[in-house]
Structures are given as structure tokens and as C-alpha cells.
Amino acid sequence: MLFLTLCLLALNEPFLVQEKRIEIPAQADYAFLGPDAMVHGDANGNILIVDPLSNGVWLLDSEGKLLRTVAQKGSGPGEFSGLLDMVPRGQDAVALEVERVVAQIHAFDGGYHFLDQKTKLGSSLILIQAAISPVSNQFTASYILLEAPGKKAGTAIFNFDFEVQNLIQETQVAVESQRDRRFWVNHLAGNLERFFKTRTHFCYDQKGNLYSALCREPSIQKWDLGVKKSKQISFSHSPQMRSETDQEILVDALLEEIRADRELMEIITPAVVAEAIQQAEIPTTKDTILGIFALRPDLLMVVRELDLMSGKANAILVSESGSQGEIEIPSWGLVRLNYRGYQPSMTVFANRAYSLQKHDDDFFIVVYRIQ
Structure with missing residues (x-):
């Protein structure tokens, strides 16, 4: 068994110690995971694989042996057609789903048996990325809200009835009646502006405190259990210039979904992309924060x-x-880059961190002990 110790570079002290590195068998139903797949640990020491691409959820024991398939693609109770994530919480588990433009919350018991679901009624809510509280009936999400007469994009704290408890940030998105060249320039420019300028990262610690941070600020906002701002945590940062290659890689990743659609590729030409980049005025310095993780209630990565x-x-x-x-x-x-932006690929449960890693075409579940 290979043990990997990740040390603090500044202090030279062991911090994350690799306990297990489990290779996912090539013949397993979950061998081909999508770009948003996650792994979670639970109170029984088991491992949950969640794959939004296939809408599948699998429960493994601590050594990686399949115990059972928890959920799969479908429209019945406990099945998904637009799975975002499913999170074990000790005595229960909660899943978020966006079926087309309709957001839903699914409740499961501690054994991952389906209990109930709630649907967002009224205006359409598209959840892009979300974190579910481990102790309370709330979640935080980046979203697009479709409501007459306009459209909004932002990040907010919701309860399980989809009511906004606190708004972290929100912007109005221009809506144009015709999907012509100007529409696509504005659409892409808006996406690029949100990614490079106003993107918000967030996570919960094991006590249920929320942490949020704007991508370009050297500080993190801590929210208490009553979703009120309580403390601001700052750190030193020296801005670094962004190279043209770095910008091209990021823009290419954000266009990944468009490239998969041949009809869109005919409309969104390189000239349209170039004009959108110019209109967005992408900052010349790199982002300050690409992701945050609460390893302990008193320590963030x-x-x-x-x-x-x-x-x-x-x-x-x-x-x-x-x-x-x-x-x-x-x-x-830690994080992956795809058309949704930077996506976290590590989760924390108790004193362990769980990570899904890919080498060549093989996936591995890596479990770290937090020192």
C-alpha cells in the first residue's frame, strides 16, 4: 500500500496523509465517469460515487467493493435525469437535481433509501454548482434564475423550500428576443465576465458554517448557522500576470459544451468568440482563488x-x-476545469478528505487523513 504524505511547503510538516488509493475496475458500471463526478465519505466509513453525467450513484465499502447501486437515470422515485450532487449527512442524505430548468431536492435516509422530494415552483431555477449543509436544511448554489421579464445570475443561500435566505451576489443578465450574432456575442461575454470577474466559491465546514469568496479577492467571508456574516478571513496575495496561453486554455474549456453541438458551432464562429472576449475585458491578472475547502472548522484550504x-x-x-x-x-x-468553470473534486467528512483522481484513462478514489 502506497502512502503519500502531502507536506506544508513552508513548515515542512505532514498535513494530508494518503490512507487509500482505490482503482476503479475497468469493468465496473461506474468506470467511465463524467467531468463533474464526485466521491463522498459517510458515517459508516463507506464511499459514495456520484456521477451527474450518467445520473448514477453507487455505494462502495471502505475498500472500494460495490455494495449496491443507489440511484440511476430515470423519472421514478429516487431516480435522476439532471443530477447535480448527492451528499451523505450522517443520519440522512440529500441530492440536488435540475431537470431541464426545474430544480428539485431529493431526501434519502441514512441507508440511502428514497424518502421524498421537493420541486421549485414558479420561476425556473438552474443550479450550476451547489454545496449542501451537513447539519441544516440549507444549501448554497450558483444559479441562473429565469423569470419575467428578465434573467439573473448569482450565488445565494437557499433553504430546502428554495427560498433565498441570503444573497451573496447577483447580476442582471440581458435578454434579447432574437438569437442572432449580437445575442451570442453578449451571451458569451456575460459568461466570461461571470467566470473571470464575479465567480463565487463556497463550501461548508462540518459544523455547518458557510465560507464564500469572490474569485478575485484575497479574503473569505464566514457565515454563521443563521446565515449571517460573522467574520472575514484575509490572507496575503501577490497578483500574477495571466499569459495568453492561460487565457486560451480557460476560454477553450468554457466553450467545451458549445463545441459538442454542431449547430451552435456554425453560429458561434471564432469571430464571435473573439468579439465576446474583447467585450468581456478579461482581467490581465490571474484569479486570487480557484476553490476553497473547509478541512476543519478552524482551517481552510x-x-x-x-x-x-x-x-x-x-x-x-x-x-x-x-x-x-x-x-x-x-x-x-482539488479542482477541475470544464464548461461549468472550476469544479471542486475533493470532499471532507469527519477527519478525512475524499478525492476522485484520474490518471490516463483510469479513475482512482483517494482517501486522505487530515492531520
């Missing part, structure tokens, strides 16, 4: 650099007293 060429990510550890050091970890183990 902040991803600052993602090198897609070397496959490594750089992160700093931050507490309320400031920066505590740096670590390096395989980039697939």
Missing part, C-alpha cells in the same frame, strides 16, 4: 494555482489568524 500542463495545484492553508503554509497536490485531486 484555498486553491490559488492550477497548472493544467503539469497536473499540479498549489494551495495555501488559512485560519482566522492568517496564512498557515502551502501544499501541492495533483490538480485532479
Whole structure:
């Protein structure tokens, strides 16, 4: 068994110790996972694989042996057709789904048996990325809200009735009647502006406190259980210039979904993309934050650099007293870049971190013990 210790670069102390590295068998139903797939640990030491691409959820024991299929694609109770994520919470589990433009919450018991579901009524709510509280009936999500006469995009804290408890940030999105060239320039420019300027990262700690951070700010906002702002956690940061290659890689990833649609490719030409990039006025400096993880209630891991060429990510550890050091970890183990933007690929349960990593065409579940 190979043990990998990730050390604080500044302090040279062990911090994340690899306990297990489980290869997913090539013949398994869950061997071919999509770009948004996640793994979670639960109170029984088991592992949950959640794959939005196939709408499948699988329960494995602590050694990676399949116990049962929890959910699959379908429209029946406990089945999904637009799965976003499913999170174990000790005594229960909660899943979020967006079927076309309709958001739903699915409740399961501690054994992952379906209990009930709630549907967002009224205006259409498209959830892009979400984090579910481990202790209370709330979740935080980046979203697009379709309501007459306009459209909004932002990040907010919701309860399980889809009522906004607190707004973190929101912008109005222009709506045009004709889907002509100007529409697509504005549409792409708006997406690029949100990705490069106003994107918000967020996570919960095991006590249910929420942390949120704007991508370009060297600070993190802590929210208490009553979803009120309580503390601001700051850290030192030196801006770095963004290269043209870096920008091209990011824009290409954001256009991934469009390239899969031949009809859109005929409309969204390189000239349209170039005009949208110019209109968005992408900042010349790199983002300050690419992702945040609450390893403990008193310690956050902040991803600052993602090198897609070397496959490594750089992160700093931050507490309320400031920066505590740096670590390096395989980039697939922290965040991934796809058409949705930067997606977290690590989850935390109790004193362990769970990560889905990919090497060549093989997937591995990696379990770290948090020192």
C-alpha cells in the first residue's frame, strides 16, 4: 500500500496523509465517469460515487467493493435525469437535481433509501454548482434564475423550500428576443465576465458554517448557522500576470459544451468568440482563488494555482489568524476545469478528505487523513 504524505511547503510538516488509493475496475458500471463526478465519505466509513453525467450513484465499502447501486437515470422515485450532487449527512442524505430548468431536492435516509422530494415552483431555477449543509436544511448554489421579464445570475443561500435566505451576489443578465450574432456575442461575454470577474466559491465546514469568496479577492467571508456574516478571513496575495496561453486554455474549456453541438458551432464562429472576449475585458491578472475547502472548522484550504500542463495545484492553508503554509497536490485531486468553470473534486467528512483522481484513462478514489 502506497502512502503519500502531502507536506506544508513552508513548515515542512505532514498535513494530508494518503490512507487509500482505490482503482476503479475497468469493468465496473461506474468506470467511465463524467467531468463533474464526485466521491463522498459517510458515517459508516463507506464511499459514495456520484456521477451527474450518467445520473448514477453507487455505494462502495471502505475498500472500494460495490455494495449496491443507489440511484440511476430515470423519472421514478429516487431516480435522476439532471443530477447535480448527492451528499451523505450522517443520519440522512440529500441530492440536488435540475431537470431541464426545474430544480428539485431529493431526501434519502441514512441507508440511502428514497424518502421524498421537493420541486421549485414558479420561476425556473438552474443550479450550476451547489454545496449542501451537513447539519441544516440549507444549501448554497450558483444559479441562473429565469423569470419575467428578465434573467439573473448569482450565488445565494437557499433553504430546502428554495427560498433565498441570503444573497451573496447577483447580476442582471440581458435578454434579447432574437438569437442572432449580437445575442451570442453578449451571451458569451456575460459568461466570461461571470467566470473571470464575479465567480463565487463556497463550501461548508462540518459544523455547518458557510465560507464564500469572490474569485478575485484575497479574503473569505464566514457565515454563521443563521446565515449571517460573522467574520472575514484575509490572507496575503501577490497578483500574477495571466499569459495568453492561460487565457486560451480557460476560454477553450468554457466553450467545451458549445463545441459538442454542431449547430451552435456554425453560429458561434471564432469571430464571435473573439468579439465576446474583447467585450468581456478579461482581467490581465490571474484569479486570487480557484476553490476553497473547509478541512476543519478552524482551517481552510484555498486553491490559488492550477497548472493544467503539469497536473499540479498549489494551495495555501488559512485560519482566522492568517496564512498557515502551502501544499501541492495533483490538480485532479482539488479542482477541475470544464464548461461549468472550476469544479471542486475533493470532499471532507469527519477527519478525512475524499478525492476522485484520474490518471490516463483510469479513475482512482483517494482517501486522505487530515492531520
